[in-house]
Amino acid sequence: MTTITSVDVVDVRFPTSLSMDGSDAMNKDGDYSAAYVILNTDDPTLAGYGFTFTIGRGNDICVLAAEQRALPLIGRDVDELVGDLGATYRGLKSDSQLRWLGPEKGVEHLAMAAVMNAVWDLAARKAGKPLWRLLADMTSEELVDVADLQYLSDVLTRDEAIGILTELEPTRGERIAELEGTGYPCYTTSAGWLGYSDEKLRRLCQEAVDSGYRHIKLKVGADMADDVRRLGIAREVIGADANLMIDANQVWDVPQAIEWVSALAEFKPLWIEEPTSPDDVLGHAAVRRAVAPIGVATGEHGMNRVLFKQMFQAGAIDYCQLDAARLASINEILAVYLMAKKFGVPVCPHAGGVGLCELVQHLSVFDYVAVSGSLEGRVTEYVDHLHEHFTDPCIVENGAYRLPSLPGYSAQMHAASVAEFAFPDGGYWQAALGTAGSAA
Amino acid sequence: MTTITSVDVVDVRFPTSLSMDGSDAMNKDGDYSAAYVILNTDDPTLAGYGFTFTIGRGNDICVLAAEQRALPLIGRDVDELVGDLGATYRGLKSDSQLRWLGPEKGVEHLAMAAVMNAVWDLAARKAGKPLWRLLADMTSEELVDVADLQYLSDVLTRDEAIGILTELEPTRGERIAELEGTGYPCYTTSAGWLGYSDEKLRRLCQEAVDSGYRHIKLKVGADMADDVRRLGIAREVIGADANLMIDANQVWDVPQAIEWVSALAEFKPLWIEEPTSPDDVLGHAAVRRAVAPIGVATGEHGMNRVLFKQMFQAGAIDYCQLDAARLASINEILAVYLMAKKFGVPVCPHAGGVGLCELVQHLSVFDYVAVSGSLEGRVTEYVDHLHEHFTDPCIVENGAYRLPSLPGYSAQMHAASVAEFAFPDGGYWQAALGTAGSAA
Numbered sequence: 001m002t003t004i005t006s007v008d009v010v011d012v013r014f015p016t017s018l019s020m021d022g023s024d025a026m027n028k029d030g031d032y033s034a035a036y037v038i039l040n041t042d043d044p045t046l047a048g049y050g051f052t053f054t055i056g057r058g059n060d061i062c063v064l065a066a067e068q069r070a071l072p073l074i075g076r077d078v079d080e081l082v083g084d085l086g087a088t089y090r091g092l093k094s095d096s097q098l099r100w101l102g103p104e105k106g107v108e109h110l111a112m113a114a115v116m117n118a119v120w121d122l123a124a125r126k127a128g129k130p131l132w133r134l135l136a137d138m139t140s141e142e143l144v145d146v147a148d149l150q151y152l153s154d155v156l157t158r159d160e161a162i163g164i165l166t167e168l169e170p171t172r173g174e175r176i177a178e179l180e181g182t183g184y185p186c187y188t189t190s191a192g193w194l195g196y197s198d199e200k201l202r203r204l205c206q207e208a209v210d211s212g213y214r215h216i217k218l219k220v221g222a223d224m225a226d227d228v229r230r231l232g233i234a235r236e237v238i239g240a241d242a243n244l245m246i247d248a249n250q251v252w253d254v255p256q257a258i259e260w261v262s263a264l265a266e267f268k269p270l271w272i273e274e275p276t277s278p279d280d281v282l283g284h285a286a287v288r289r290a291v292a293p294i295g296v297a298t299g300e301h302g303m304n305r306v307l308f309k310q311m312f313q314a315g316a317i318d319y320c321q322l323d324a325a326r327l328a329s330i331n332e333i334l335a336v337y338l339m340a341k342k343f344g345v346p347v348c349p350h351a352g353g354v355g356l357c358e359l360v361q362h363l364s365v366f367d368y369v370a371v372s373g374s375l376e377g378r379v380t381e382y383v384d385h386l387h388e389h390f391t392d393p394c395i396v397e398n399g400a401y402r403l404p405s406l407p408g409y410s411a412q413m414h415a416a417s418v419a420e421f422a423f424p425d426g427g428y429w430q431a432a433l434g435t436a437g438s439a440a
Numbered sequence: 441m442t443t444i445t446s447v448d449v450v451d452v453r454f455p456t457s458l459s460m461d462g463s464d465a466m467n468k469d470g471d472y473s474a475a476y477v478i479l480n481t482d483d484p485t486l487a488g489y490g491f492t493f494t495i496g497r498g499n500d501i502c503v504l505a506a507e508q509r510a511l512p513l514i515g516r517d518v519d520e521l522v523g524d525l526g527a528t529y530r531g532l533k534s535d536s537q538l539r540w541l542g543p544e545k546g547v548e549h550l551a552m553a554a555v556m557n558a559v560w561d562l563a564a565r566k567a568g569k570p571l572w573r574l575l576a577d578m579t580s581e582e583l584v585d586v587a588d589l590q591y592l593s594d595v596l597t598r599d600e601a602i603g604i605l606t607e608l609e610p611t612r613g614e615r616i617a618e619l620e621g622t623g624y625p626c627y628t629t630s631a632g633w634l635g636y637s638d639e640k641l642r643r644l645c646q647e648a649v650d651s652g653y654r655h656i657k658l659k660v661g662a663d664m665a666d667d668v669r670r671l672g673i674a675r676e677v678i679g680a681d682a683n684l685m686i687d688a689n690q691v692w693d694v695p696q697a698i699e700w701v702s703a704l705a706e707f708k709p710l711w712i713e714e715p716t717s718p719d720d721v722l723g724h725a726a727v728r729r730a731v732a733p734i735g736v737a738t739g740e741h742g743m744n745r746v747l748f749k750q751m752f753q754a755g756a757i758d759y760c761q762l763d764a765a766r767l768a769s770i771n772e773i774l775a776v777y778l779m780a781k782k783f784g785v786p787v788c789p790h791a792g793g794v795g796l797c798e799l800v801q802h803l804s805v806f807d808y809v810a811v812s813g814s815l816e817g818r819v820t821e822y823v824d825h826l827h828e829h830f831t832d833p834c835i836v837e838n839g840a841y842r843l844p845s846l847p848g849y850s851a852q853m854h855a856a857s858v859a860e861f862a863f864p865d866g867g868y869w870q871a872a873l874g875t876a877g878s879a880a
Binding site: 026027028029030031054055056057058060061062064065068095096097098099100101102103104105106107108109110150151152153154250253254255256276277278279280281282283286301303304306307309310313314 | 466467468469470494496498500501502504505508535537538539544545546547550591592690693694695716717719720722723744747750753754
């Protein structure tokens with residue numbers, strides 16, 4: 001019997017604000033960070049790794065919440081935990097005192113994501129499979145058993161969910177073989193951060209085209225004249241046929257979103273991402289009606305499956321950008337994929353940040369293999385930074401993610417990276433903060 | 441010049457789970473708690489008190505978040521802070537790194553509520569007025585300047601907001617005089633906790649009637665046979681004409697809510713409260729259509745003004761039960777009251793917990809005086825516990841809140857209560873936890 005002996009949660013922060021990587025109209029100076037969870041066992045060759053992603057201050061609050069959320073796992077039998085991942089999830093979720101602090105949103109939900117991501121990583125390592133294959137090897141009933149369908153039965157019953165998965169179950173192997181050849185298509189956001197100069201933007205767009213990308217995304221929403229100039233540069237470099245997406249990071253009210261996006265329509269964006277508050281289902285629906293054929297995309301701040309349910313019900317979005325570190329891990333993400341399939345909305349997961357690309361590649365592969373069976377309108381975000389800190393970094397070639405092959409959820413960081421960027425005691429921060437050491 | 445010198449945030453927990461006070465279908469064993477904020481100044485006679493409310497575990501996380509959120513206040517000039525409460529609020533809200541952890545929901549938003557509640561308490565104390573009167577003495581433009589209208593302009597413009605307030609501005613004094621005579625009507629939840637025996641339920645219903653209440657609320661949703669029996673007892677005691685409300689605390693999916701409420705229709709409930717996920721705007725709308733003429737009420741877990749905007753837009757609720765410790769204090773609450781007025785939805789604030797009654801009495805008075813000008817369909821929750829820990833406890837007579845008269849937001853606790861129930865080092869918890877001291 002293998003037992004969880006302890007849980008370590010580390011506040012890891014990377015000083016990305018120094019280079020303006022990740023700068024957008026809402027978030028000008030993020031330090032990409034992770035509340036990084038390690039589930040230790042009494043088997044020295046086995047541990048589970050997971051995290052949630054934040055952009056700096058407050059990462060310590062997620063750490064505390066994850067430590068508290070993970071407490072019931074200590075002393076538990078690993079086989080039992082990973083043998084019923086639905087029960088494990090529901091057990092952690094059932095704490096009504098912690099539920100009050102959300103429910104199922106904000107810091108507590110980020111912490112739940114971090115802990116359950118580590119549990120899923122542990123399950124995949126124990127099985128000796130990459131996470132996407134662990135999922136692809138589960139039956140339709142097993143998958144629905146782990147999915148969190150609470151509050152969803154008005155749009156998706158258990159039987160419907162099983163039906164969706166059963167339809168594609170016999171042909172999963174064909175699609176796995178296909179993706180092993182082609183990889184899963186992705187787009188790059190690395191070119192378009194707001195803090196970059198026009199020259200850097202032009203150079204990065206050209207590099208993206210040269211690397212085989214057919215989709216490029218730019219941040220917008222801080223200044224209209226800047227947006228027009230920058231989109232003009234991007235279109236000039238990538239040509240009329242490549243896809244250009246724009247992302248406003250929630251800076252607009254609904255009427256302003258409609259006005260601003262309409263003014264940028266000449267650049268033929270494929271989608272406008274996060275035009276307004278991520279909570280505003282009806283607002284997104286109004287923007288979508290007004291700016292068509294430009295699509296509406298949102299989801300990186302989509303707090304839980306109930307929000308996505310309504311986005312689908314209201315016809316509010318053309319692209320669902322769920323986030324692997326904000327939704328409560330596979331249990332909740334599965335439910336969103338199933339609803340997206342029912343409503344015919346493609347899921348293009350949010351990535352970037354710290355390690356989100358490493359996680360979402362597993363989700364996209366699984367979606368194609370077992371849920372949607374389609375690549376149409378689907379392209380997964382890729383941002384080219386911070387991968388060097390992961391032991392099994394994602395590999396992107398010719399604008400596509402290669403299939404992960406090592407056991408786990410690709411969530412483990414190098415111990416040296418954790419030690420260097422642990423906040424505030426790691427080597428980097430001790431040097432950066434000097435002896436004062438109080439930047440939080 | 442008076443300056444904020446320090447901020448204390450205390451984890452205060454009351455062992456309410458021992459007596460099953462507060463027990464409902466979702467929350468069986470809450471320990472009513474407060475993340476309690478004290479803004480200290482260099483004037484020994486002046487401080488600001490505020491809090492958010494939780495039900496136990498995780499209160500420490502809110503404490504940490506409130507400490508962090510309040511940091512920018514230290515060293516600030518009090519006159520400047522309270523002289524522009526809109527700017528003070530927007531300044532705290534503008535931290536994009538902390539915003540990522542919500543945005544505007546969950547722990548970070550609870551912490552924002554705690555801190556800004558203390559700022560508003562400080563403002564009222566500095567002015568020597570109870571909070572409701574501080575607000576009632578502000579012009580329509582001043583009120584709209586402090587209201588957070590971000591993301592609301594599709595349903596409420598600044599000009600509309602000013603128009604709503606201007607209409608009633610000349611007659612505010614008349615309504616103040618009226619309420620000084622009558623008080624503001626309330627209902628009691630003290631009778632109906634799920635953990636109470638039938639005998640205790642019967643006795644408490646009788647006591648409520650004898651005390652002048654015309655509204656009584658019962659918890660439902662754990663067991664249908666129990667609900668039928670308990671509602672029968674309540675109706676027998678209060679009679680056919682008094683109002684009976686029921687509260688499911690989010691335990692149902694939408695179809696189940698419709699089925700369960702329909703089965704209880706014979707008891708003619710005035711409203712069903714929290715029939716499903718608090719995030720489910722479209723779900724509440726569906727329940728409302730199905731169970732009419734029974735009303736639908738929700739809001740104690742309404743995370744922010746964007747959620748309430750959609751509840752109003754979708755025609756999802758008959759009663760808006762905003763929470764003074766979950767919304768980000770007066771700045772955000774004002775916006776919800778203004779939208780409620782525009783959409784004709786009565787606001788019946790959630791109370792109970794720790795100190796929520798103390799806060800919401802100010803809101804209800806202000807609503808009648810300056811925003812809605814109506815008492816129709818309006819009744820504010822009252823729960824008779826934990827008031828003894830407050831220095832200016834609310835006073836309820838004949839089923840109505842008396843108007844608060846002391847300066848502030850009635851948010852200050854007795855220092856002795858704070859010392860006794862501070863977790864885990866206070867006297868009560870040291871004794872209860874013994875020497876082990878590790879119940880979190």
